Amino acid sequence: MSSHHIVRDDQEPALIIANGAACSQELMGQLLEWSPRIIALDSAIDRVAALGIKVDVVLGDFDRDFNPQHYLEEQFPLEIIHVPNQDKTDIEKAFEYLIEKGHKAVNVIWASGKRADHTLTNMTTIVQYRNQLKIVVLDDHSKVFLLPKRFDKWYTANTTLSLIPVGKVNGISTQNLMYPLHNETLELGYRTGTSNHVLTDGIVTITHESGDLLLMECWD
CATH class of the missing domain: 2.60.120.320 (Thiamin pyrophosphokinase, thiamin-binding domain)
Known part of the structure; x- marks a missing residue:
C-alpha cells in the first residue's frame, strides 16, 4: 500500500499513525488519500514501512536505540523529529507538532488495541487540545471525538x-x-x-x- 496525497484544500486533516492494533487496509487507504501530512510515531515506523506506506514525518523520543537514518532513503523526503521529553507521550508530541505547523484537524489510527494503558491515554489525551486541534481517533469498530457544548x-x-x-x-x-x-x-x-x-x-x-x-x- 502506498500513499498519498490527493488534497482538496488546506482544511483536510493530517494523519497520525500510532502503534496500537492495525486497522483495515480499507480504512487506512481512505485516510491516506486525503491527508496533507502523515506522521508515523517512531514505534510504528517498521510496521508502516512494511506496508509500503510513504510518510512525511517520523516523530518520537527515539528510545530503544531507534535509528531514523535507516528510513531516510526509502522514505525520502522525510522529516525526522526527535522529541526526547519524557513528560509527554509521543502522540501528544505529534499533536503539538501539528499545531505548530498550523494544522487545524487530525485523524489518528492504530491508537487503540494492544496495551490498555496506551489506549486509555490516547483516548483521553485529546481533551487537552480541544481549543487548538480537532482530533478524531478511528479504528475498524469506532470513531471517537470530543463533543462541543x-x-x-x-x-x-x-x-x-x-x-x-x-x-x-x-x-x-x-x-x-x-x-x-x-x-x-x-x-x-x-x-x-x-x-x-x-x-x-x-x-x-x-x-x-x-x-x-x-x-x-x-x-x-
Whole structure:
C-alpha cells in the first residue's frame, strides 16, 4: 500500500499513525488519500514501512536505540523529529507538532488495541487540545471525538453511540436516543453512557453544560 496525497484544500486533516492494533487496509487507504501530512510515531515506523506506506514525518523520543537514518532513503523526503521529553507521550508530541505547523484537524489510527494503558491515554489525551486541534481517533469498530457544548448530527436508526466522560460532565441532555438523558451527570468510573442507540432516522442532539464529553460512534 502506498500513499498519498490527493488534497482538496488546506482544511483536510493530517494523519497520525500510532502503534496500537492495525486497522483495515480499507480504512487506512481512505485516510491516506486525503491527508496533507502523515506522521508515523517512531514505534510504528517498521510496521508502516512494511506496508509500503510513504510518510512525511517520523516523530518520537527515539528510545530503544531507534535509528531514523535507516528510513531516510526509502522514505525520502522525510522529516525526522526527535522529541526526547519524557513528560509527554509521543502522540501528544505529534499533536503539538501539528499545531505548530498550523494544522487545524487530525485523524489518528492504530491508537487503540494492544496495551490498555496506551489506549486509555490516547483516548483521553485529546481533551487537552480541544481549543487548538480537532482530533478524531478511528479504528475498524469506532470513531471517537470530543463533543462541543451542543452537538447536532443526522444518524440512521439503531446507530450505536456511547457517551464517555473524561472526569465528570454535568448538565447532559439528549434528543433522539433510546436512553435519553435530561440534565444529568456522567462520571468516568461511576456512570457512563455506553451502548446507547439512535431512536429514529434523523438528527441527534447532545448538549452538556460543563466538562469533557467524548462521543464514540460504534459498529460491530
